[in-house]
Amino acid sequence: MSDEPAGIWIPPCSQPTEEHTDTTALPDEILLVAALDFGTTYSGIAWSFTREFEKYPLRINSLMWSPIVGPSQATFKTPTVLLLKSNKEVVAFGYAAEEQYGELADDNAHHGYYFYRNFKMLLYENETLRNDTVLVDDEGHAMQAKDIFGHSIRYMKKRLLDDLQARGNMIRDENITWVVTIPAIWNDGAKQFMREAAIMAGIPVKQFRLALEPEAASIYAKEVLIERTRGNIHQQMPSFEQGTKYIVLDLGGGTVDISLKEIAEGNNIKEIHHATGGPWGGLTVNKEFMAFLESLIGKDVLEELKKNHKSAWLDLERDVEAKKRNISGDKDGRILIQIPAELLEIFENKKNKKLINAIAFETKYAGKIDIKRNCLRVDKSIVETFFKTCLDNIVNHTRSLLGKPEAAGLKYMVLVGGFAESEYIREELPKAFGQKLQVFIPDEPWLAVMRGAVLFGQNPTVIQTRISKFTYGTNVIRYFMTDFDDPQHKIEEDGQPYCKNVFNKLAEIGQSFKLGENVSTEVFAHRADMRKMKVRLFKSTEKDPRYVTDKSCTQIGQMVVDMPGFGMERMVTVSLCFGEEEITCSGINESQKSVHVSLNLLGDG
Ligand SMILES: Nc1ncnc2c1ncn2[C@@H]1O[C@H](COP(=O)(O)OP(=O)(O)OP(=O)(O)O)[C@@H](O)[C@H]1O
């Protein structure tokens, strides 16, 4: 079988290598932290042993994935692709899923199989993610998003356990902390969704953590740079002492996440601006490449290839990906795309002419494209334009962030993520920012998030301060203030004027929260026999929204608070923690007993 894992330790820095297999553990002792970096385009697994972490934090292992077709060699990441049978049984994940689906398609036996790719991006695009959100694959098969994620996480988890066992390491599941990466720009509902998917995949709550990708990236960048200065390997490296500010651009496949950080006391990290970004990852280039082919060849022709010649279509996509990675091209600077024979045939049947002749008369790209031996030869200058949209977005967004007061004194820029491997990006971003900032690209930037997630799992308190992305609050009713309140919110109770829908602010956009810092709000019973109280939680892009019905406000979830006892005087204090990687909630009643508060951020009513 392809894709056989072979765990390999990759030394990012100069450290002694040694396989560590001591599995004697106290009950519940965490011996190993494993990160499942679940990317839009590529996914991977990395881990380190807790007993080694203190001494050698960068001694991080990664699972290896091997494709059988194509020229590529085994890598530390595999495509985020899941193949299932019609009964929803998992067939394969990663390269193996792509290859097996291609083989099935060759025999026209792929119908009925479920084939999901790039599905993580759909969570980003889905504003109203619910527990029952459904995703549709290429062939129109629908499946619950949570099942797709749950199956993928379960597969990766099993892969690591099998690999450890194969190497004689008998570590037990209960001695592992599992970290799953997510983009920081995901909303709170998407984070809850991922947590629930992980639980479905058999990861116990207490052994699970989410790692925000830019945080993971910044932890890794900090560790590598500190390690290098310590070892004095590169004299030109910054010292990264306390107070050093740096900007991290995580250039992934789907998204680009940008965050501003500062080195805090004890080599910890302080967030100085919340992570922002957009869908400008490497996938944008593939999409533009495909749109270019579509404009040349015809949408109908490509659609038929995709529908009826799946394997050839997958080959074409793989070729586009490979050529995007090597834009130096041939000796004349041309990028060569292999045109499948099936495509030439479909073109001829549909258009009554040969593609080679049609391209020869293409005036828009005169002298810059031609076809020779079934190869479309495209001038490098055309391919470079496919990078332009995302590059412009990245540059403009980064400029606007660097213009903010929080960025004053910032000197260093760190580029990570797979897209930071791109020759074009490596040239253009330093051109845009290299005058003012020192730009660093750590070795193997595409593994930074995965390794950083392991470091985060080993030491979650490394992020000491986080910045609130929104203003958060609950809805309350208070006395109506005639000169202040909008009459549309006025209600009367027992002859008294009240104002409903008032935004009760708990956290302000841009506010800094220390790790574990809580904000409390009091919830009163409004019926003597009340057992549970529903409190709605809102977010706003404004600093001071007045009413929860303001344009800037969206309900993000609701809390259900247990109300023990009887009577109207009962009061429960609900604490929300904004300093963690996701909002958490707890509550106590007047007699100082903790009460159950459930926080649902998935908009399921
Ligand atoms: N040498 C290269 N040149 C150009 N692009 C590259 C190169 N190497 C990798 N990439 C691109 O990097 C992207 C993958 O990066 P990465 O693995 O960091 O993303 P991801 O984790 O899948 O996505 P995300 O972080 O958005 O969820 C792909 O779009 C891939 O084409």
Ligand SMILES: [Mg+2]
């Ligand atoms: Mg990523």
